[in-house]
Amino acid sequence: MGLTKNILNQKILSVxxxxxxxxxxxxxxxxxxxxxxxxFINGMVGEKFIGVERRAKNLIFKLTHGxxxxxxxKMSGQFVYQKKNGQNAIIGGHPIELSETxxxxxxxxxxxxxxxxxxxxxxxxxxxxxLYYPSLKTFEAxxxxxxxxxxxLSREFTPNYFFESLKNKKGKIKAxxxxxxxxxxxxxxxxxxxxxxxxxxxxxxxxxxxxKEAEKLHKAIxxxxxxxxxxxxxxxxxxxxxxxxxxxxxxxHKVYGRDGKKCIVCGKPLKKIIVGxxxxxxxxxxxx
Ligand SMILES: [Zn+2]
Numbered sequence: 001m002g003l004t005k006n007i008l009n010q011k012i013l014s015v016x017x018x019x020x021x022x023x024x025x026x027x028x029x030x031x032x033x034x035x036x037x038x039x040f041i042n043g044m045v046g047e048k049f050i051g052v053e054r055r056a057k058n059l060i061f062k063l064t065h066g067x068x069x070x071x072x073x074k075m076s077g078q079f080v081y082q083k084k085n086g087q088n089a090i091i092g093g094h095p096i097e098l099s100e101t102x103x104x105x106x107x108x109x110x111x112x113x114x115x116x117x118x119x120x121x122x123x124x125x126x127x128x129x130x131l132y133y134p135s136l137k138t139f140e141a142x143x144x145x146x147x148x149x150x151x152x153l154s155r156e157f158t159p160n161y162f163f164e165s166l167k168n169k170k171g172k173i174k175a176x177x178x179x180x181x182x183x184x185x186x187x188x189x190x191x192x193x194x195x196x197x198x199x200x201x202x203x204x205x206x207x208x209x210x211x212k213e214a215e216k217l218h219k220a221i222x223x224x225x226x227x228x229x230x231x232x233x234x235x236x237x238x239x240x241x242x243x244x245x246x247x248x249x250x251x252x253h254k255v256y257g258r259d260g261k262k263c264i265v266c267g268k269p270l271k272k273i274i275v276g277x278x279x280x281x282x283x284x285x286x287x288x
Pocket of ligand 1: 263266267284285286287
């Protein structure tokens with residue numbers, strides 16, 4: 001959405017909610033909640049927008065202090081940002097004719113006054129919603145998607161967490177390792193190397209992975225990341241950078257970049273496939 005970059009880093013000075021129904025819940029049978037309205041306003045004023053992303057049909061606005069706003073435009077919602085100097089408004093979402101000439105208008109139900117302009121949520125039919133969550137935890141508890149996984153070298157990344165995260169997931173193990181929702185910061189190289197070390201095929205369905213295998217893979221991920229940091233002389237905070245560079249760790253790659261070469265364990269040629277849109281190298285003989 002074009003207005004995203006315009007609202008980033010802007011402080012929310014005030015929030016006016018004209019239709020509390022829209023911030024009270026999802027679905028058509030929403031009851032107006034004064035509590036939700038108050039929470040919304042008190043929670044947002046003084047914070048800044050620090051990120052906007054799209055998940056399925058939801059827009060997720062990330063705010064300072066871990067606060068989150070989720071919006072679903074449904075059939076007739078739109079966000080409009082108007083700069084203070086009155087320049088052309090930036091519209092994202094469904095078109096509403098009146099918003100081209102008049103702001104706010106009778107369809108403007110939530111109005112955020114920002115430091116450099118005003119953000120409007122307009123909706124002609126009012127099926128959309130904009131919900132406030134005080135923390136990532138409250139957000140994840142209510143929404144069926146998890147925003148981010150844990151850091152691989154943090155205490156939260158345990159074998160049990162890893163197995164539990166994989167066991168109900170649809171998709172191939174390598175794709176899930178790389179999509180950041182279970183564990184963050186694992187790039188293509190480390191995913192391939194870890195799977196080789198754990199003797200797991202990168203195209204295995206995640207839910208078919210046993211707790212023993214998850215434990216092995218967990219151990220491999222940690223060992224490989226620590227080793228990469230060690231030889232790269234890098235700190236934990238910058239290990240991601242290693243994935244994109246040809247640091248010293250490149251000399252230790254067992255599968256990555258070795259398509260067609262002999263497997264260092266069994267001597268058979270390594271195979272190349274595509275998983276999750278990424279080139280993937282593995283040993284058909286050693287990994288199952
Ligand atoms: Zn092999």
